[in-house]
Amino acid sequence: DVKVTQSSRYLVKRTGEKVFLECVQDMDHENMFWYRQDPGLGLRLIYFSYDVKMKEKGDIPEGYSVSREKKERFSLILESASTNQTSMYLCASSPRLGGSYNEQFFGPGTRLTVL
Amino acid sequence: GDSVTQMEGPVTLSEEAFLTINCTYTATGYPSLFWYVQYPGEGLQLLLKATKADDKGSNKGFEATYRKETTSFHLEKGSVQVSDSAVYFCALSEDQKVTFGTGTKLQVIP
Numbered sequence: 332d333v334k335v336t337q338s339s340r341y342l343v344k345r346t347g348e349k350v351f352l353e354c355v356q357d358m359d360h361e362n363m364f365w366y367r368q369d370p371g372l373g374l375r376l377i378y379f380s381y382d383v384k385m386k387e388k389g390d391i392p393e394g395y396s397v398s399r400e401k402k403e404r405f406s407l408i409l410e411s412a413s414t415n416q417t418s419m420y421l422c423a424s425s426p427r428l429g430g431s432y433n434e435q436f437f438g439p440g441t442r443l444t445v446l
Numbered sequence: 447g448d449s450v451t452q453m454e455g456p457v458t459l460s461e462e463a464f465l466t467i468n469c470t471y472t473a474t475g476y477p478s479l480f481w482y483v484q485y486p487g488e489g490l491q492l493l494l495k496a497t498k499a500d501d502k503g504s505n506k507g508f509e510a511t512y513r514k515e516t517t518s519f520h521l522e523k524g525s526v527q528v529s530d531s532a533v534y535f536c537a538l539s540e541d542q543k544v545t546f547g548t549g550t551k552l553q554v555i556p
Contacts, residue, residue: 364544376543434480
């Protein structure tokens with residue numbers, strides 16, 4: 332059974348703290364993604380990675396960075412957390428396929444609150 | 447760029463009612479289309495998909511048909527159950543990336 336796991340379901344941090352969100356997939360997928368989900372805004376792509384050590388900015392990368400040192404692991408880093416980064420963070424992975432068909436597999440999400 | 451527009455929620459239905467959630471898209475090429483579902487407290491999971499025009503995706507009683515002429519992919523179910531209460535996301539995929547709609551919350555009451 333395919334699986335994407337995220338390190339925490341709930342996280343509370345203080346403004347200015349450095350925050351690490353970890354995501355691991357066991358499907359040997361090439362592609363990995365970080366989204367944030369906010370009411371009324373749906374899912375917005377923060378960063379994605381097509382391969383180890385590769386990263387690409389998504390639609391809202393400001394205030395975030397990522398790291399992909401191993402194929403199965405994709406980390407999202409908030410260098411200095413701010414209250415407007417309070418959100419649900421979703422990690423996803425997908426295989427690299429030809430054409431446009433590209434189902435993504437999601438983790439359960441991390442609900443981050445920044446005080 | 448690509449975009450997905452889906453109907454605003456929340457949608458409240460009685461059990462056994464007919465469901466339609468509208469979805470239209472804008473894309474530069476020939477995308478694949480998806481419906482994802484998010485149950486409370488969980489991540490998204492794929493509900494159904496269609497990869498080319500006139501394809502019909504179906505799963506768990508839900509159906510959607512890829513309509514290229516109207517750029518639509520409306521989700522339907524003939525008889526909803528309380529267990530279908532969730533948030534539904536329409537999405538399209540081009541070039542390894544997925545663009546999501548804003549989601550439609552469905553509440554089914556007994």
